[in-house]
Amino acid sequence: MQRWTDPDGTARPDAGARLDWTTICLIVASPADVQRLRFQDEAERKRGQRISHMFDRIAPTYDLLNHLLSGNVDARWRKTAVKLLGLNGTERALDACTGTGDLAIALKKGGAGEVVGTDFAPAMLEVAREKEPSIRFDVADTTALPFPDDSFDVATVGFGVRNLDNLDAGLADLCRVLRPGGRLMVLEFNRPPNPVFRAIYHTYFMIVLPIIGNLVSGGADNAYAYLPRSVMAFPGPTELADRMRGAGFSEVEIKPLTFGVAYVHIATK
Numbered sequence: 001m002q003r004w005t006d007p008d009g010t011a012r013p014d015a016g017a018r019l020d021w022t023t024i025c026l027i028v029a030s031p032a033d034v035q036r037l038r039f040q041d042e043a044e045r046k047r048g049q050r051i052s053h054m055f056d057r058i059a060p061t062y063d064l065l066n067h068l069l070s071g072n073v074d075a076r077w078r079k080t081a082v083k084l085l086g087l088n089g090t091e092r093a094l095d096a097c098t099g100t101g102d103l104a105i106a107l108k109k110g111g112a113g114e115v116v117g118t119d120f121a122p123a124m125l126e127v128a129r130e131k132e133p134s135i136r137f138d139v140a141d142t143t144a145l146p147f148p149d150d151s152f153d154v155a156t157v158g159f160g161v162r163n164l165d166n167l168d169a170g171l172a173d174l175c176r177v178l179r180p181g182g183r184l185m186v187l188e189f190n191r192p193p194n195p196v197f198r199a200i201y202h203t204y205f206m207i208v209l210p211i212i213g214n215l216v217s218g219g220a221d222n223a224y225a226y227l228p229r230s231v232m233a234f235p236g237p238t239e240l241a242d243r244m245r246g247a248g249f250s251e252v253e254i255k256p257l258t259f260g261v262a263y264v265h266i267a268t269k
């Protein structure tokens with residue numbers, strides 16, 4: 001069910017008023033189907049809570065580790081990804097799963113007219129607000145964004161869709177808040193296609209990175225072992241493009257970065 005909440009988490013007056021696909025399915029579903037959907041909802045809610053707590057706990061060291069573990073390549077990727085959008089200075093942009101706000105800040109520097117950043121981990125947003133007080137950062141779940149339909153020209157998600165408790169619901173809600181013709185840019189890790197490079201990279205990513213990450217972050221929730229696991233379980237670039245089309249987008253462009261360690265997907269509503 002769509003959860004309609006204000007940024008502070010309180011229910012909006014129109015809560016429950018939308019007749020969405022989940023509601024329609026519940027109307028025609030058998031009691032066994034309803035039970036299964038409830039378990040699925042509950043499992044997703046619990047996974048979402050675990051993930052937001054994990055990011056809240058690593059918030060103080062998140063930026064340091066990002067730059068350290070990637071040799072600052074992450075900053076270059078965000079800049080390249082924003083450049084690919086070719087902003088003209090008038091766009092209203094949403095950066096969902098904004099975390100400590102680096103992609104939102106890159107959007108502002110890269111020419112967006114107005115930027116709003118959202119995330120469901122309040123401690124990550126505290127860091128973002130300190131870095132860039134001129135950007136509005138709101139607490140919000142990317143699978144149930146507190147914005148009306150067609151609110152933004154551009155939406156972005158940097159290293160966030162992989163963490164969504166329900167990827168399809170997140171992509172669908174991002175599509176909903178974009179105006180027709182608006183674009184979604186997703187920057188996300190993936191698995192490099194070249195087997196030799198992949199073997200070398202995976203040794204670093206799956207063995208060295210979790211050790212350094214957990215040492216520096218104090219081992220909070222074993223977050224840096226979660227990172228490679230979540231990348232391994234994530235759909236490949238072509239499947240992600242299909243899921244974006246399934247969520248309501250028409251064209252999807254795919255661009256690999258650094259031999260396919262990360263990819264940019266730009267989808268048009």
Ligand SMILES: C[S@@+](CC[C@H](N)C(=O)[O-])C[C@H]1O[C@@H](n2cnc3c(N)ncnc32)[C@H](O)[C@@H]1O
Nearest residue numbers: 055097098099119120121141142158159160163
């Ligand atoms: C790896 S961080 C990426 C942060 C930032 N975008 C960047 O480029 O560094 C992933 C972020 O996604 C957020 N996140 C994951 N699932 C979310 C959801 N369902 N709703 C809102 N934020 C979510 C986490 O709280 C975390 O801050």
